[in-house]
Amino acid sequence: MIEARNLTKDYGDKRAVDDLSFTVRPGVVTGFLGPNGSGKSTTIRLILGLDAPGGGDATVNGKHYRDHPAPLHEVGALLEARSVHSGRSAYNHLLSLAQTHGIPRGRVDELIDFVGLHDVADKRVGQFSLGMGQRLGIASALLGDPSTLILDEPVNGLDPEGIHWIRNVLKSLAAEGRTVFVSSHLMSEMSLTADQLIVIGRGRLIADTSVDEFVRQASGKLVRVRSPRAAELSVLLAAPGVTIGETDEDGLLEVNGLSPAEIGDAASEHAIPIHELTPLQASLEEAFMTLTRDEIEFKPLVDVEKKDEVAA
Amino acid sequence: MSSAVAQTQIPRLPHTSRVTQRRVFMSEWTKLRSVRSTRWSLLAAVGFTIGIAALACAVVSHHWPHLSAGDRRDFHPLEPNLAGVQLAQLALGVLGVLVITAEYSTGMIRASMTAVPRRLPVLWAKAVVYGLVTLVLTIPSVLIAFVIGQSIFSGRHINVAFTDPHVARAVIGAALYLTVVGLFGLGLGAIVRNTAGGIATFAGLMFVLPPLMYVLPTSWNNAASPYLPLQAGEAIMSTTPGNHLAPWTGLGLLCGYTAIAFAIAAVLLVRRDT
Numbered sequence: 090m091i092e093a094r095n096l097t098k099d100y101g102d103k104r105a106v107d108d109l110s111f112t113v114r115p116g117v118v119t120g121f122l123g124p125n126g127s128g129k130s131t132t133i134r135l136i137l138g139l140d141a142p143g144g145g146d147a148t149v150n151g152k153h154y155r156d157h158p159a160p161l162h163e164v165g166a167l168l169e170a171r172s173v174h175s176g177r178s179a180y181n182h183l184l185s186l187a188q189t190h191g192i193p194r195g196r197v198d199e200l201i202d203f204v205g206l207h208d209v210a211d212k213r214v215g216q217f218s219l220g221m222g223q224r225l226g227i228a229s230a231l232l233g234d235p236s237t238l239i240l241d242e243p244v245n246g247l248d249p250e251g252i253h254w255i256r257n258v259l260k261s262l263a264a265e266g267r268t269v270f271v272s273s274h275l276m277s278e279m280s281l282t283a284d285q286l287i288v289i290g291r292g293r294l295i296a297d298t299s300v301d302e303f304v305r306q307a308s309g310k311l312v313r314v315r316s317p318r319a320a321e322l323s324v325l326l327a328a329p330g331v332t333i334g335e336t337d338e339d340g341l342l343e344v345n346g347l348s349p350a351e352i353g354d355a356a357s358e359h360a361i362p363i364h365e366l367t368p369l370q371a372s373l374e375e376a377f378m379t380l381t382r383d384e385i386e387f388k389p390l391v392d393v394e395k396k397d398e399v400a401a
Numbered sequence: 402m403s404s405a406v407a408q409t410q411i412p413r414l415p416h417t418s419r420v421t422q423r424r425v426f427m428s429e430w431t432k433l434r435s436v437r438s439t440r441w442s443l444l445a446a447v448g449f450t451i452g453i454a455a456l457a458c459a460v461v462s463h464h465w466p467h468l469s470a471g472d473r474r475d476f477h478p479l480e481p482n483l484a485g486v487q488l489a490q491l492a493l494g495v496l497g498v499l500v501i502t503a504e505y506s507t508g509m510i511r512a513s514m515t516a517v518p519r520r521l522p523v524l525w526a527k528a529v530v531y532g533l534v535t536l537v538l539t540i541p542s543v544l545i546a547f548v549i550g551q552s553i554f555s556g557r558h559i560n561v562a563f564t565d566p567h568v569a570r571a572v573i574g575a576a577l578y579l580t581v582v583g584l585f586g587l588g589l590g591a592i593v594r595n596t597a598g599g600i601a602t603f604a605g606l607m608f609v610l611p612p613l614m615y616v617l618p619t620s621w622n623n624a625a626s627p628y629l630p631l632q633a634g635e636a637i638m639s640t641t642p643g644n645h646l647a648p649w650t651g652l653g654l655l656c657g658y659t660a661i662a663f664a665i666a667a668v669l670l671v672r673r674d675t
Binding site: 138140155160161164168172175181182192199203229233234258 | 410411412413414417418419420421424425427428429431432435436437438503504507508509510511512514515516517518519672674675
């Protein structure tokens with residue numbers, strides 16, 4: 090269980106995290122989603138006590154991270170930035186972390202086998218590929234058998250086999266009742282692994298919902314209509330709150346704000362033939378783009394009302 | 402590799418235990434012994450302490466018949482014998498800086514601070530482990546250097562015995578001095594957090610500040626110089642009277658500077674973002 094309450098962090102005059110509140114529950118994979126530079130890594134650093142928040146606070150399993158007498162048993166973390174001495178072997182790296190908690194050497198061997206680094210355990214980490222470094226990071230996160238996992242962009246640099254593996258690992262960790270919090274800037278990845286989503290943009294919360302609900306919200310009521318008398322139909326459907334998009338293709342409209350039934354009934358009343366009537370669902374990728382469009386770093390500021398409107 | 406990859410059932414850990422200062426010592430010992438820079442720097446320090454002592458003593462011994470009476474009167478057989486300390490302190494100071502700054506430059510510090518979020522046990526453990534390792538290596542090094550150097554001098558009958566006045570204090574003091582210098586480097590590195598900056602700060606305070614004092618009027622220079630870290634610490638190796646502090650006072654002052662560096666580092670470590 091991770092709880093963030095009104096987390097705020099400034100670096101100089103730049104606000105990296107802005108009044109962010111959310112709860113990550115055990116038993117499911119929660120995706121932490123946002124464009125690059127939206128404050129995901131900073132939020133994770135605040136949760137882990139690596140950086141001190143300017144305001145608000147974050148707790149893991151009911152306590153501030155710093156107050157846990159055995160933090161590696163509570164939280165396993167994989168940080169986005171490398172956090173390994175490049176001159177040390179993978180084995181010695183894990184051993185040095187294990188020793189702080191009196192975790193036995195056997196556990197280090199066990200995890201090296203588990204992440205598939207057996208053959209390179211004695212090599213210096215500086216010689217590792219990105220994927221091998223990522224596996225080592227996952228091993229260190231799992232070292233203390235923690236009830237909460239916080240993984241910042243875990244699929245980065247993994248080969249397809251590795252990505253498949255980490256997805257299954259995340260799911261089985263959640264199935265065991267652990268809290269699994271995984272950040273990514275890739276929607277497609279989240280749609281495959283996450284059940285819940287916390288979406289942020291420019292340090293602010295955009296959505297805190299299930300993956301399914303997130304897509305549904307973003308889809309709105311978009312319906313594709315094909316008719317040989319499209320022009321007539323579009324005059325007929327015009328009303329406040331309804332937008333009708335013309336497409337390149339002749340006779341094809343995209344109607345927003347009416348249900349397929351309402352469109353069909355209206356057409357039928359005026360004997361306008363309908364050749365296609367399809368409710369459109371946005372993909373997770375599109376939903377993400379819609380909701381974060383205004384939140385990307387280099388875009389001008391939007392006021393809060395407008396953001397809420399988009400999110401609603 | 403591929404057989405292990407298929408595994409997704411995470412092995413469970415039957416027992417859990419908490420972070421203690423003793424466990425952090427073990428962790429820091431593992432960290433120190435498992436990087437190359439440690440081995441090379443320590444080897445260099447031992448090599449300089451013994452090798453340069455032997456070389457300096459051999460040169461002096463060779464030239465002894467040609468020295469003037471005045472030179473012979475001012476000569477003390479420990480001086481060339483402890484000449485290697487000058488280079489050894491550079492190796493140990495730099496390694497002291499690296500012990501902490503390498504964690505920042507590689508990002509390891511984030512792993513260290515997530516494992517020990519109270520942070521300070523890591524700083525104390527680094528100091529104790531590095532101090533002990535240095536002491537355990539430098540004491541035999543200075544003793545070996547002493548035995549070799551004085552056996553070279555015995556050919557000219559200008560050698561001293563370990564039991565002669567000041568000799569034991571100066572020789573063992575050299576090892577203590579080297580240890581404190583290493584810790585001074587560690588303390589400065591912990592404040593600066595950057596390898597280049599840490600080494601520059603260490604070298605600046607130790608080796609650049611003393612010659613800079615010569616821009617001051619002579620009386621000021623004479624009054625202030627004995628209190629600089631290098632001169633204060635080296636007083637422990639003094640065998641002749643001169644413009645320096647009493648041996649233990651001098652070393653005590655260097656310990657004080659080191660303690661101040663650690664106090665500042667400790668406050669900053671807790672306060673700063675990692």
